[in-house]
Amino acid sequence: MRAAVANGADAVYFGLSKFNARHRATNFTLDELHKVMDYLHGHNVRGYVTFDTLVFSDELPEALRFVRAVAGAGADAVIVQDLGIARLIGRMCPNRHVHGSTQMTLTEPLGIEFVKTLGVKRVILARELSLAEIRWITAQTDVPVEVFVHGALCVAYSGQCLTSESLGQRSANRGQCAQACRLPYEHMNWWSMVKLATWATRPTCSARRTWPRTTWRANLPTLAFAASRSRGD
Numbered sequence: 001m002r003a004a005v006a007n008g009a010d011a012v013y014f015g016l017s018k019f020n021a022r023h024r025a026t027n028f029t030l031d032e033l034h035k036v037m038d039y040l041h042g043h044n045v046r047g048y049v050t051f052d053t054l055v056f057s058d059e060l061p062e063a064l065r066f067v068r069a070v071a072g073a074g075a076d077a078v079i080v081q082d083l084g085i086a087r088l089i090g091r092m093c094p095n096r097h098v099h100g101s102t103q104m105t106l107t108e109p110l111g112i113e114f115v116k117t118l119g120v121k122r123v124i125l126a127r128e129l130s131l132a133e134i135r136w137i138t139a140q141t142d143v144p145v146e147v148f149v150h151g152a153l154c155v156a157y158s159g160q161c162l163t164s165e166s167l168g169q170r171s172a173n174r175g176q177c178a179q180a181c182r183l184p185y186e187h188m189n190w191w192s193m194v195k196l197a198t199w200a201t202r203p204t205c206s207a208r209r210t211w212p213r214t215t216w217r218a219n220l221p222t223l224a225f226a227a228s229r230s231r232g233d
Contacts, residue, residue, distance in 0.1 A: 001014060001036070001039075001040075005039075005040070005043050005045050009045060010044075010045060010046065011045060011046035011047070011048060011076070012040060012045060012046070012047055012048070013047075013048040013049070013050055013079060014027070014028060014036070014047070014048075014049065014050065015027045015028070015049070015050040015052075016028055016029065016030060016033065016049060016050075016066060016070075017029050017030070018062065018066060019051050019052075019053050019055065019063060019066055020050040020051065020052055020053060021050065021052045021053055021081075021101075021103060021172070021173075021177070022050075023053075023174070030066070030069045033049075033069060033070070033073040033075075034072075034073045036073075037073045037074050037075060041074070046076040046077070047074075047075050047076055048075065048076060048077045048078070048079055048099065049070045049075045049077075049078050049079065050078075050079045050101070051063075051066070051067075051070070051078050051079060051080045051081075051082075051085060051089075052079050052080060052081040052101035052103045053081060053082070053103075053173060053174050054081060054082050054171075054173045054174060055082045055084065055085055063085065063088075064088075064092070067085075067088065067089055067092055067093065068092070070096075071092070071093040071096050075096070076097065077096070077097035077098065077099050077121070077122070078096060078097070078098055078099070079099045079100075079101045079124070080098055080099070080100065080101055080104075080120075081101045081103035081104055081159060081173070083104075083115070083118060086098050086100070086115065086118045086119060086120055087118045087119065089119070090118065090119030094119075097121045097122070098118075098119050098120050098121060099120065099121065099122045099123065099124060099146070100112075100115045100120045100122070100123040100124060101124055101159070102124045102125065102126055102127055102148065102158040102159065103158055103159035103173065104123070104124075104158075104159060105126050105157055105158055105159040105160055106123050106124075106125055106126060107125070107126045107128075107129060107133070107137075107157075108137065109137055109140035109141045112137070112141045112143050112145075113141065113143075116141075116143050120143070121143075121144070122143065122144045122145070122146060123143055123144075123145055123146070124145075124146045124147075124148075125137065125145055125146065125147050125148075126157060126158040126159075127148045127158050128157055128158065129147075134147060159173065161177075161181075163180045163181060164177045164179070164180050167180050168180070
């Protein structure tokens with residue numbers, strides 16, 4: 001976080017110990033939240049808290065406790081995936097901005113208009129969209145949009161990957177992604193597996209470990225978006 005501030009970021013997004021898509025990372029605790037927000041605001045930087053996982057009914061009391069803590073610490077916005085949590089934050093903290101996470105798989109204007117009715121003030125578009133698609137979306141909605149300019153690109157659409165859940169019973173939509181798409185694989189022919197296994201030894205990656213898209217970024221000034229984000233993978 002200090003590195004992001006020192007290098008000119010005007011906003012930083014981060015997760016807490018629960019309810020964020022990077023649950024296995026070393027996240028900030030509720031006890032640290034006030035200090036984090038004081039540091040960011042002291043450097044004229046906004047702080048966005050990620051609450052970007054699906055929440056089960058029996059977790060609602062704990063989710064409410066986190067929402068109250070986030071609002072009390074003065075977070076500038078909460079980034080959410082769960083539609084129910086978006087509405088809940090709007091009712092509990094009407095002055096707190098809610099941003100729609102890329103995990104919402106927002107890829108067209110109708111979806112954006114729907115989450116707008118839930119109180120979402122900004123949407124983070126799915127990372128898989130092309131320049132033309134982003135340009136089309138921004139022309140069809142008045143909701144501010146945010147786009148990724150760097151970070152890992154999942155093998156499936158944002159928020160829709162079930163690979164980790166299927167292979168290891170660890171849901172990516174619960175912050176437990178095993179990143180199975182980043183492991184080395186071999187292309188095999190089912191009918192002659194033994195034969196192909198003798199030469200299909202070069203590992204291949206299903207997902208991009210980095211996503212610089214230098215040429216893509218050069219065209220960003222032509223798009224009407226509110227913010228760009230760079231993910232620290």
